[in-house]
Amino acid sequence: MQQPTIYDVAKKAGVSIATVSGVINNNGKYSNKTKEKVLDVMEELKYYPSSVASSLTAKRTQTIGLIIPDISSPFYAEFARSLEDWGDEKGYSIIICSTDYNEKKEKKYVSLLLRRRVDGIIISSGFNNVDLIKDIIQQEIPVVLVAYNIDSLQLNTVSVDDYRGGYQATAYLAELGHKRIAIITETVQSSAERIRGYQNALNDYHLIYDENLLTESRATFEEGEIQAEKLLNLEEPPTAIFAFNDILAIGAMRAVLKRGLKIPEDISIVGFDNSVLATICNPTLTTMAQPLNDMGKEAIGSLISEIEGTVKRKQRILLLPELVKRHSTGPANLKSNKREVKN
Amino acid sequence: MQQPTIYDVAKKAGVSIATVSGVINNNGKYSNKTKEKVLDVMEELKYYPSSVASSLTAKRTQTIGLIIPDISSPFYAEFARSLEDWGDEKGYSIIICSTDYNEKKEKKYVSLLLRRRVDGIIISSGFNNVDLIKDIIQQEIPVVLVAYNIDSLQLNTVSVDDYRGGYQATAYLAELGHKRIAIITETVQSSAERIRGYQNALNDYHLIYDENLLTESRATFEEGEIQAEKLLNLEEPPTAIFAFNDILAIGAMRAVLKRGLKIPEDISIVGFDNSVLATICNPTLTTMAQPLNDMGKEAIGSLISEIEGTVKRKQRILLLPELVKRHSTGPANLKSNKREVKN
DNA sequence: CTGAAAGCGCTAACAA
DNA sequence: TTGTTAGCGCTTTCAG
Numbered sequence: 169m170q171q172p173t174i175y176d177v178a179k180k181a182g183v184s185i186a187t188v189s190g191v192i193n194n195n196g197k198y199s200n201k202t203k204e205k206v207l208d209v210m211e212e213l214k215y216y217p218s219s220v221a222s223s224l225t226a227k228r229t230q231t232i233g234l235i236i237p238d239i240s241s242p243f244y245a246e247f248a249r250s251l252e253d254w255g256d257e258k259g260y261s262i263i264i265c266s267t268d269y270n271e272k273k274e275k276k277y278v279s280l281l282l283r284r285r286v287d288g289i290i291i292s293s294g295f296n297n298v299d300l301i302k303d304i305i306q307q308e309i310p311v312v313l314v315a316y317n318i319d320s321l322q323l324n325t326v327s328v329d330d331y332r333g334g335y336q337a338t339a340y341l342a343e344l345g346h347k348r349i350a351i352i353t354e355t356v357q358s359s360a361e362r363i364r365g366y367q368n369a370l371n372d373y374h375l376i377y378d379e380n381l382l383t384e385s386r387a388t389f390e391e392g393e394i395q396a397e398k399l400l401n402l403e404e405p406p407t408a409i410f411a412f413n414d415i416l417a418i419g420a421m422r423a424v425l426k427r428g429l430k431i432p433e434d435i436s437i438v439g440f441d442n443s444v445l446a447t448i449c450n451p452t453l454t455t456m457a458q459p460l461n462d463m464g465k466e467a468i469g470s471l472i473s474e475i476e477g478t479v480k481r482k483q484r485i486l487l488l489p490e491l492v493k494r495h496s497t498g499p500a501n502l503k504s505n506k507r508e509v510k511n
Numbered sequence: 512m513q514q515p516t517i518y519d520v521a522k523k524a525g526v527s528i529a530t531v532s533g534v535i536n537n538n539g540k541y542s543n544k545t546k547e548k549v550l551d552v553m554e555e556l557k558y559y560p561s562s563v564a565s566s567l568t569a570k571r572t573q574t575i576g577l578i579i580p581d582i583s584s585p586f587y588a589e590f591a592r593s594l595e596d597w598g599d600e601k602g603y604s605i606i607i608c609s610t611d612y613n614e615k616k617e618k619k620y621v622s623l624l625l626r627r628r629v630d631g632i633i634i635s636s637g638f639n640n641v642d643l644i645k646d647i648i649q650q651e652i653p654v655v656l657v658a659y660n661i662d663s664l665q666l667n668t669v670s671v672d673d674y675r676g677g678y679q680a681t682a683y684l685a686e687l688g689h690k691r692i693a694i695i696t697e698t699v700q701s702s703a704e705r706i707r708g709y710q711n712a713l714n715d716y717h718l719i720y721d722e723n724l725l726t727e728s729r730a731t732f733e734e735g736e737i738q739a740e741k742l743l744n745l746e747e748p749p750t751a752i753f754a755f756n757d758i759l760a761i762g763a764m765r766a767v768l769k770r771g772l773k774i775p776e777d778i779s780i781v782g783f784d785n786s787v788l789a790t791i792c793n794p795t796l797t798t799m800a801q802p803l804n805d806m807g808k809e810a811i812g813s814l815i816s817e818i819e820g821t822v823k824r825k826q827r828i829l830l831l832p833e834l835v836k837r838h839s840t841g842p843a844n845l846k847s848n849k850r851e852v853k854n
Numbered sequence: 855c856t857g858a859a860a861g862c863g864c865t866a867a868c869a870a
Numbered sequence: 871t872t873g874t875t876a877g878c879g880c881t882t883t884c885a886g
Binding site for chain 2: 171218221223224229238240241242246248249253262265266279280282283284285303306307308389418425447449450
Binding site: 516517518528529531532533535536538560561562563564565566567568569 | 862863864865866
């Protein structure tokens with residue numbers, strides 16, 4: 169026999185399918201005798217209730233779609249893992265979709281998830297096509313945005329306090345005596361708030377804001393390296409670089425090291441995310457940690473409460489980033505605050 | 512209206528649901544006129560055909576289960592990404608299950624995937640409970656094993672040539688003049704073949720096999736570090752360490768560096784996998800690359816050919832690993848072949 | 855406490 | 871070329 173169905177179980181146990189369904193879902197009122205009988209037969213037949221069938225009736229698939237730029241990137245992989253665990257705890261599975269920041273893929277995957285009737289969708293920053301999100305909402309599928317905000321849409325949201333992250337990292341560097349602190353920003357939304365934090369910290373520490381010290385980049389090692397090189401080539405190069413994610417920071421480290429400069433003696437570097445990469449590179453990277461596990465937990469919680477309708481109002485959850493000090497930062501070396509002759 | 516169904520489309524387009532179904536699935540024979548009409552209405556209603564309903568009839572979910580130890584580990588994340596891409600190309604989505612080498616989770620996830628009626632399951636090494644795999648087979652769900660072999664079961668498999676990997680890495684070190692080459696093996700199946708390759712290379716290069724140079728470890732940075740320390744504490748420590756994955760290799764690097772030894776001047780290190788970590792650490796890691804993308808492609812191909820019944824015979828696909836030389840390896844420093852006094 | 859029956863949204867004969 | 875109809879495997883009233 170192919171996979172047994174509820175009918176097979178019912179027949180063999182000498183009960184109706186309704187009864188079997190009842191004991192599967194533990195819908196109360198059945199005598200221990202029938203309950204046991206049914207359970208035994210299920211075991212004997214190696215019966216696995218089809219969740220596709222039950223989804224059709226129940227109109228719930230117990231599945232959540234996750235749309236991120238790239239699951240192979242450590243930061244997203246770690247986040248996905250957190251979602252998987254919290255989702256599993258609540259009885260939900262995750263379907264992961266990596267978009268590569270590509271609108272074609274975004275469209276394809278949104279359509280896929282809608283057809284699969286996922287119960288909700290979690291979308292992280294790096295998603296471009298806002299109209300697609302409107303499509304999702306129109307289908308009345310709950311959405312939560314992670315590290316991402318869309319002013320025109322009223323949605324559940326969980327993010328890290330980017331302003332604070334930008335401020336703290338900068339303040340830390342300022343306290344180490346750095347006067348010229350450069351930033352390598354990412355071309356995503358969260359950057360704006362981090363920049364604001366950076367500027368305010370500069371201000372509070374009486375440092376001047378120099379636009380030359382602000383660069384923007386896509387999140388790859390190579391791009392981080394290129395931007396850092398530009399920074400080092402400046403008339404008055406920085407003594408510290410604050411990159412808006414660990415990948416960029418490591419790219420920047422490469423540029424610095426290639427030049428024969430020392431980290432942190434000549435240049436300090438700070439990253440953002442605290443992905444596993446930060447502990448691997450050499451020197452290890454001082455970075456603003458994103459509380460990935462909490463973010464996963466909150467995202468799942470927020471999504472499920474919307475799915476199950478327990479909470480009506482949309483919530484915006486803001487988590488605190490935390491500075492993790494490692495070996496890529498140190499006191500400013502004022503001498504190096506001159507352009508190197510060699511390059 | 513809630514999500515529109517095929518009935519809504521049919522009514523509005525003035526055709527039968529069979530017709531709508533036909534044009535959705537492009538089942539030939541329909542006049543352009545009706546086809547266009549239907550397509551228009553679908554668009555207008557923002558109709559997304561329910562794949563849960565079609566799965567129930569078609570007895571196919573277009574979903575593949577992936578069981579790995581941990582999606583947040585770079586190696587698996589990169590592999591998962593490859594599967595996602597190749598699966599998507601063939602019209603399949605992936606549900607990822609991270610087991611943490613934990614049999615409870617293995618059981619839970621296998622049961623989950625069976626209930627979800629996935630069309631096939633990909634299981635990587637690190638999976639412990641073979642009986643569970645038998646359960647899957649009994650349900651007639653195709654399985655492919657990745658980097659994993661079960662002698663008692665005739666299954667599709669795709670792996671890298673571990674014997675060759677072990678041999679090549681060792682031979683390379685031998686050619687650099689290393690006489691005492693240690694290995695840190697992982698407690699997984701692939702290790703056996705790699706060890707055999709290691710031994711044969713030793714033999715071919717007339718080096719003696721010393722059991723003290725063989726350690727075994729779980730795949731964590733910490734464990735790698737601990738094992739490397741043991742090795743360095745030996746009466747006659749090695750001048751080269753070949754770790755069976757990048758994580759262990761990086762752990763080993765830490766131990767070496769902590770001792771004040773230089774890589775590769777004092778000790779050479781070789782890893783296995785060529786995950787992103789190998790390019791991040793410092794010095795960058797010489798490692799045996801696993802062709803992750805090809806592995807993903809073959810795994811999906813193999814699985815789908817079994818799902819669709821196009822190929823009857825089980826296939827064992829063996830891919831070649833490749834040595835990627837970076838900066839963690841160099842000529843043997845014979846002087847350091849004595850035990851350091853300080854530790 | 856248990857069973858009969860309708861229906862979830864779609865596919866696939868089979869008719870027309 | 872198009873429509874009718876019988877399921878797919880389950881959940882859920884509603885009777886008994």
